[in-house]
Amino acid sequence: MLGYTLQRILRMDWGAMKRVAQQEAESRRVSTGRILADMAWCGLRYGAGYRDYSLFGFYDLNGSQRKTYITRGVNNRLIRRLNNREDYPLLADKRRFNRLFSDLLGREWNDFSAGAQRFADWCAGRAKIVCKPADGECGRGVQVLQLADFDSPEQLFAAAVSQGADLAEAFIQQHADLAALYPGSVNTYRIVTVLQHGQAQLFYGVLRIGNGGAVDNLNAGGMVAPVELHTGRVLAGGYDKQHRFYERHPITGAQITGAILPFWEQAEQLCCQAAQRLPGLRYVGWDVAATASGPVLIEGNHMPGYDVIQLPPHTPDKIGMLPRIRTLLQG
DSSP states (O other), X not given: OHHHHHHHHHHOXXXXXHHHHHHHHHHHTSOHHHHHHHHHHHHHHHOOOHHHHHHTTGGGOOHHHHTTSOOHHHHHHHHHHHBOXXXXXXXXXXXXXXXXXXXXXXXXXXXGGGOHHHHHHHHTTOSEEEEEOTTOOTTTTOEEEEGGGSSSHHHHHHHHHHTTOOEEEEOOOBOHXXXXXXXXXXXXXXXXXXXXXXXXXXXXXXXXXXXXSSOOOGGGTOEEEEBOTTTOBBOSOEEOTTOOEESBOTTTOOBOTTOBOTTHHHHHHHHHHHHTTOTTBOEEEEEEEEETTEEEEEEEESSOOSGGGOOGGGOTTOOOSHHHHHHHHHO
């Protein structure tokens, strides 16, 4: 923890920290100095970054509650303990991921390294595709492209490559129930597994929903809602990084709280099946889409998001998820 804290101090964006502290101080009608001092304490004591402090509402939590949260520092320790760094590329490189899990993808894909002509052949009969960089994170670099918008597949290929894309995938037609929530993005399930004694266990699940953009990621303007394991019932409304809570989607008006997600149990089974293939990566966040015929695997993350599961509207008891993962790891 000390080494991590020192690294964070050296790399800290002090200007951004001050701006976040000022926003918190204004909303809570206290001094900025008081918030900054509390932020510093939470960083030293709980490994919480200033964004953790704001996103999790640490100002409103006491010490007993704060220590139950998986903060950035805590999550980094879990990753170092449970995930072998040498195996990171199995998930971080989307081309390697697609090859390893080709039977679970439920869609065809094209590696741009095969060249423009091979890509043009692959595009035959397709109207819309998804292009992405091999190492993209948080939805960055993802392009949903219409073939009709280009004079030829070769022109699309050149445009996608110029924007940093390394591969293309067939566009996923999501289940009608999820499209009804928000049709502008593929709204995915994030399911996190923990391998203990060689067996995959379910840690948590959430639904990610787009909100005006083409991706559903929380860091790209989307929202997240907690899902009850094994039942697929959405437990509470969506919440975004601007601290906005939605019982209904602001664009479609669709009810979020209480929705029953299609193929949720099968999605859990899919993630556990995938997790068993990666004994060196015991703590993984899986992204899954639900189609009309079942769940398909989108990607895996060796650095699972800890922010999406401990948001204030979703933790009314003000207890974080650290006790839950400790229980799993003791089993």
